[in-house]
Amino acid sequence: MKKIKKKYVSNYMPKFKIPKKNKNRPNFIQNSMKLANEIDVARVELHYVIQPKNPQTGEIIKRYRRLNEHRACAFRAMVQAMLYYFNLSTNTVYASLEKLSDDCGLSTISPAGNKSISRASRLISKFMEPMGFLKSEKKWDNILGTYMPKIFILTPLFFELFGVTSKQLSKAKKQQLNWINNSLKKKGIKPLTEEKIYIKNKNLRIQKILEFRKSQHNFYIRQKRAKKIISNNEFQAKQKILKLLVKNYSLNELQKMGQGGLKKMVNIEYFHLKKIATMCFSKNTVLNK
Known part of the structure; x- marks a missing residue:
């Protein structure tokens, strides 16, 4: 046989x-x-x-x-x-x-x-x-x-x-x-300029984080952390996000980004954390598209 x-x-x-x-x-x-x-x-x-x-x-x-x-x-x-x-x-x-x-x-x-x-x-x-x-x-x-x-x-x-x-x-x-x-x-x-392109490329990492957070992989671990940050009032939560966010950039990059650019990124992070904290996940939910 x-x-x-x-x-x-x-x-x-x-x-x-x-x-x-x-x-x-x-x-x-x-x-x-x-x-x-x-x-x-x-x-x-x-x-x-x-x-x-x-x-x-x-x-x-x-x-x-x-x-x-x-x-x-x-x-x-x-x-x-x-x-x-x-x-x-x-x-x-x-x-x-x-x-x-x-x-x-x-x-x-x-x-x-x-x-x-x-x-x-x-x-x-x-x-x-x-x-x-x-x-x-x-x-x-x-x-x-x-x-x-x-x-x-x-x-x-x-x-x-x-x-x-x-x-x-x-x-x-x-x-x-x-x-x-x-x-x-x-x-x-x-x-x-080449310098601005470099920062643009670095900002891509933030974009990738936001996309990745929608995926199934380790979803509940990330949701637990998101809930912990959002459990504070909005001002305290944004201060926490700010402290964590600046670690992704050098002092020179932060200066070029400016206060307005950094504030915008903090607001985007806050919005996405709120979304993750309240999101219900099921195997039939398509989150990574």
């Missing part, structure tokens, strides 16, 4: 699906996605000449074989997804790991209704980051006392997978910045 092999992965042919609310992506992104689709990014020469390194220690990780086909398929889909959500101005992927996993068809749901994104997580932490295709930043959420989702920063090596050089990437970034500043100029708004 023939032995039945155990199912290795739930989705053998994952593929990135462009969201229904399709954003009009810059020409550079569209062209990059096309190039990455025309070439097999999982089998290019780079994979055979680069030695992966431990992101924390820098030590070389020995590889004994090429990507197996399951991970190769996942990698092809992930490259497309990361390009789609890539922001040229900040080098950042504007999507959480969960969102990337969902859009690539890499997420799985257990019979109990629990979602797993481990396949996407392993692809990034065990392969893409050690190979140098991206860097990830994981920061602590001072307000709710949990880690916020990782932010992914694509490196020039990522674009070399499909033949885009560092020079071409740099040129595209300048063109994108000029386009943004010309649009701002027409509206009578001051142009963005």
